[in-house]
Amino acid sequence: MNTAKSTPTPMGTSCKLTKSGSEQFEDPTLYRSIVGAMQYATVTRPDLAFSVNKVCQFMSKPLLQHWSAVKRILRYLQGSSSLGLHIKPAVSSTPIAIMACCNADWASDLDDRKSISGACIFVGPNIVTWWSKKQQTISRSSTEAKYRSLALATQEVIWIESLFSELQYQYQTPLVLCDNLSTVAMAHNPVLHNRTKHIELDLFFVRDRIQSKALQVKHIP
Incomplete structure (x- = not known):
């Protein structure tokens, strides 16, 4: 790979990776070794x-298609x-800002149709937390998938708030940005009916x- 052409x-x-669709990769140990090493790169x-x-x-x-994705x-690296x-x-001289950006790729997993949540959290001008993980349940709409991602980001923001409170450090009201207007509207005034009862706790x-003025949720394109 030293002489391979880089990619942007x-x-x-x-x-779209799946558990089937191509031949099995001949050296699974090599695959696990390289992918395991890649996990360390995600730290920074x-x-x-x-x-x-x-x-x-x-x-x-x-499979071979998975190995192609690894290469x-x-x-890129x-x-x-x-x-x-x-x-x-x-x-x-001013209270530090806490901002989170969250999103979800609705039903993107072709094997089980679960969504992928993603978020990143900034403290001041610096990113301190980020993740990309599969949701544990199947979302029946993109709004639901993004709302679950919003709830995860909010949970992480609360942890950062508790840390700053313990350190007695002043911070601004946290801001969470989401690109789904329905999710933002539901966060401010959720109408609980049959289609939203299964995410009632997150709501x-x-x-x-x-409502307690401890969080702001706004739309971002």
Whole structure:
């Protein structure tokens, strides 16, 4: 891979990996070794979170299509080895800002139709937490999938708030950004009916934070 041509993205937008559809990879141990090493790269590379999480789901029985996806990630790493996190000092004279961005890829897993949640959280100008993980339940709409992602981000924000409170450090009211207008509207004024009863706990959890002025949820394109 040292002489391979680099690629601008770690995974193509049309890449849909499944548990079937191609021949089995001849060296599963090599696959597990490389993918395991990639997990360490995600500690400082948020841009790898989604793609590495995806190839990690096929450790037990990797196929050739999965190996091709791994090689693309390696090609991306080869051309972006100089990238990293830039840590900047926050302004100490004002309360520090806490901002989260959340999203979900609805029913993107072709094997079980579960959605993928993703979020990143900034404290001041610096990103401190990020993740990409499969949801535990199947969402019946994109709004539901994104709302579950919103609830996960809110939970992480509350943990950061508790840490700052323990350190007696001043912070602004946290802000969570979501690109789904229905999710934002539901967070501010959820109408509980048959289609939303199964996510009622997440609805009340986020709405309670908004009503107590402890959280802001806004739309972002």
